Amino acid sequence: VPIGGTLDREALAALLAAGIEPARGMQLRVACAETGRVVIAAPLAGNRNDKGTAFAGSLYSVAALAGWALLTRRCRTEALDAEVVLQSSQARYLAPARADFSAVAREPGRAELAKLRRMLARSGRGRVTIAVEVRCADAAVMSFTGAYAVIARSVA
Amino acid sequence: VPIGGTLDREALAALLAAGIEPARGMQLRVACAETGRVVIAAPLAGNRNDKGTAFAGSLYSVAALAGWALLTRRCRTEALDAEVVLQSSQARYLAPARADFSAVAREPGRAELAKLRRMLARSGRGRVTIAVEVRCADAAVMSFTGAYAVIARSVA
Secondary structure, eight states: OOTTSOOOHHHHHHHHHHHOTHHHHTTOEEEEOOTTEEEEEEOSTTSBOTTSSBOHHHHHHHHHHHHHHHHHHHHHHTTOOEEEEEEEEEEEEOSOOOSOEEEEEEOOOHHHHHHHHHHHHHHSEEEEEEEEEEEETTEEEEEEEEEEEEEETTTO | OOTTSOOOHHHHHHHHHHHOTHHHHTTOEEEEOOTTEEEEEEOSTTSBOTTSSBOHHHHHHHHHHHHHHHHHHHHHHTTOOEEEEEEEEEEEEOSOOOSOEEEEEEOOOHHHHHHHHHHHHHHSEEEEEEEEEEEETTEEEEEEEEEEEEEETTTO
16 A cells, blocks of 8 residues: 555555554454544454454454554544554443444544644654543443554654 | 363363364464463464564454463362463564574462452453563563453353
8 A cells, every 4th residue: 555645444454464463353344434433343253252252352442443444544634654552441341342342443632633643743753642542332331541652663 | 072071181182172273274283381471372383463573463362362261271170160361461563583482371379369369259350461482492572461351151
């Protein structure tokens, strides 16, 4: 994918398929990549735990990848060749997921993006927090907050 | 596995294999289940991300399952028929994992266990925090803290 281009649903799906080995086993797919958000979905089947609901690690994985995909797209849009790395996270499980589920990552606000750009311009590294909600059958089942590092590849 | 028995390495491995569908794709195995700790290991191959290091969601999954397995064994030891459910977590990624990795979950202290028993006796529900460290090639690559609910099955 050329730097400075944009990443649509198909391009993000190709990045996941090529780069994230466990994505296939979990049957992850990019459900939506419209402006302002990225949605990554997974089926319940194949992701169940001992209670027959979605495994905590699968819910977490779709959330972490939705945030990663959103920021990877943001870098591409801004013509920035950078690595996006999850540094820390907080997760809260709100209800069991008894059906297919999807993680909705939302773009950070303008002030956060402006701060990220300043950090990158100054040192080639920045840090930004992304909020992700995992939903199942119209209910929120998990809330995730991830702090991601964005590292320009020239200094990586 | 009978209630009131104990869960050794093979029994925990059987629980994982039978109950946690994504465990097979991630090739998780119970590496150690000696008194006081449970260790769940995974190979780097099959768990890689776009950077060729271990995927954040795989590191998280081994950690969450190590805590779950430790508490599930604890319930069995105490002859308590209970469900163990992850409620919330905090994770910090300390370094990239460039080789096979394993999550080490440690038993909570006596005071925490005593508190858990009191909550269970009073209401059939308790809550306990488990600290897990994920290690790779003698270095810590992730620290995980999970708050787990323990719910006696008679009130589940």
